[in-house]
Amino acid sequence: MTARADHLVGVLGGMGPAATADFYARLIQHTPASRDQEHLRVVIWADPTVPDRVSAVLEGTDGPYPAMLAGARRLCELGVTVAAMPCNTAHVFLPRLVADTGLPFVDMIEETVGALTRAGTAPRAVGLLGTRGIVHSRLYQDRLRAAGIRPVEPGPEVQAEVDAAIRAVKRGELATAGDHAVAAVRRLAGGTVDAVVLACTELPVALRDSDRAGLPLLVDPTEQLAVAVVTTCLGAEAHRAG
Amino acid sequence: MTARADHLVGVLGGMGPAATADFYARLIQHTPASRDQEHLRVVIWADPTVPDRVSAVLEGTDGPYPAMLAGARRLCELGVTVAAMPCNTAHVFLPRLVADTGLPFVDMIEETVGALTRAGTAPRAVGLLGTRGIVHSRLYQDRLRAAGIRPVEPGPEVQAEVDAAIRAVKRGELATAGDHAVAAVRRLAGGTVDAVVLACTELPVALRDSDRAGLPLLVDPTEQLAVAVVTTCLGAEAHRAG
Structure with missing residues (x-):
């Protein structure tokens, strides 16, 4: 060692x-x-x-x-x-x-899906918020399915909020970023998900100072x-x- | 360029x-x-x-x-x-x-003293909070004096608070660190200083989430x-x- x-x-x-x-x-x-x-x-x-x-x-x-x-x-x-x-x-x-x-x-990605399955009760359906690239790649979806978890992809309106949040973090506008990220989580969680994976490392930054009250369990790959x-x-x- | x-x-x-x-x-x-x-x-x-x-x-x-x-x-x-x-x-x-x-x-150190002298009205007396090493080295004191600013060194009680704040940051105990750092600033500012230099890079970390109300102008070398x-x-x- x-x-x-x-x-x-x-x-x-x-x-x-x-x-x-x-x-x-x-x-x-x-x-x-x-x-x-x-x-x-x-x-x-x-x-x-x-x-x-x-x-x-x-x-x-x-x-x-x-x-x-x-x-x-x-x-x-x-x-x-x-x-x-x-x-x-x-x-x-x-x-x-x-x-x-x-x-x-x-x-x-492996560590994040691993953490979800190691949890006492693995969630059945998990929302995915990330760039259009990570969603398109199916890296998370395939590993979640292999672990018996149903991935829920963002629709176009949720994706637009995610994109806006990421762009705002890269510009250093964290308050704006937080608003868009919270909106994305709320819209996605309107479906039936047990947790949401923040599958872009800008999203936890966006949500750092946001009020998370009422939001579902957020899983943070960072x-x-x-x-x-x-x-x-x-x-x-x-x-x-x- | x-x-x-x-x-x-x-x-x-x-x-x-x-x-x-x-x-x-x-x-x-x-x-x-x-x-x-x-x-x-x-x-x-x-x-x-x-x-x-x-x-x-x-x-x-x-x-x-x-x-x-x-x-x-x-x-x-x-x-x-x-x-x-x-x-x-x-x-x-x-x-x-x-x-x-x-x-x-x-x-x-040069940038910090430079920023103090570039200010519209350069302060006359500036408190110094840092490790026993930086105080002993006189790096700040000599440059402040050369710029026409009187440095005010920490006394033993202030230094003890500074040391405790720094140790707490290195342990990851930021709330404790903040309490010690605020106490150090308050004690030093009890004298006649126009500003306080946070001359250890752990001190701005300690004060990140602290209530700065009533504290003098804090100059942050980081x-x-x-x-x-x-x-x-x-x-x-x-x-x-x-």
Whole structure:
């Protein structure tokens, strides 16, 4: 087992920047530590100039891949022992990144679906809020179905609210983002879902200061990824609840 | 002039981790951008295992320096064009780091004192709250005096509150940290100061959710560093107010 201080967590980030900052904050929050020296060593490669992931997934092109690969190669060269990519849509390229670099990525989608099924009573129907790219990719839907959970996709009006929330986070307009994200959750939850997956890392940022009263259970992949990375690094040591 | 997308901001961080996450969030917040691709490329080397800076400064040893230098060398190799180190106490080693690596660091202390003197009416007396190391180093005091501002150092009781606030941030206990930080500001402000410099990057984190009513003007070096890095990268382009 690698000792805590020998681990180097690599973050392939910047997609987008606020989501990467959010992920790093959760990683720190979930690491049991009483002083700096007990925290994890982390290197973050945050390149927001990576071309748009959503249009690439929708059009079936690999526009963002070369920049993502370049970033992953830098993390490799730095000696990363555990890697994370806090962007759901970018996970479409994860298998290729792993094949090309061998970086030991923790898969955010796998961790999120795993957390849902590990819960005492797994939900029967789960709503999905994310970019048009992640919805189109079916990464979440296929894994949820395989776990016996029915995925509920956003309709056009919900998707428009999600898109507006994501764009607002990237502009730094968090209050506007929160309003759109809450509207998206409410509309989707109007159906019969037991929980909603915030399947774009900008959505937890959007909802950070929002009033969640009356909203269904929100499942946050950023949180699941942070917990999984800490658990991978600390092994049997328990992680601290956030 | 280097174009925005050609800059690579390097952050020598992890001293401590929460302060680094705070700095990165401010950097994003101050970057005028309407989409990911307009944000700055950033690489963060966050090594919290760097030995304690405070005891090294107090004892006149260079315990943390080799680990800091190793991190700075990695940032160099990655092609960093602008560097920042969001730790006030570590600035004692900044001249040596610059001499050994040539990394173009923005000096947080210089930026903070510069911001005070650029203000319409420069304050006459400024309180200083930071680690025992930064106070002992006189880095702030000497530059404040050179700018015609009288520095007011913390007494033993104020210093004890500061130390408790910093330790609590490093443990992730932000409410406790906030109470100690507010107490430190109030005690120091009981003297005749026009402003208080939060000269440890854990202090703005401690005060993030605190009630600041009745407190004097707080000057935040993390904020000044973030603004200065954005300004350095964007040149004449105005930065967005946070």
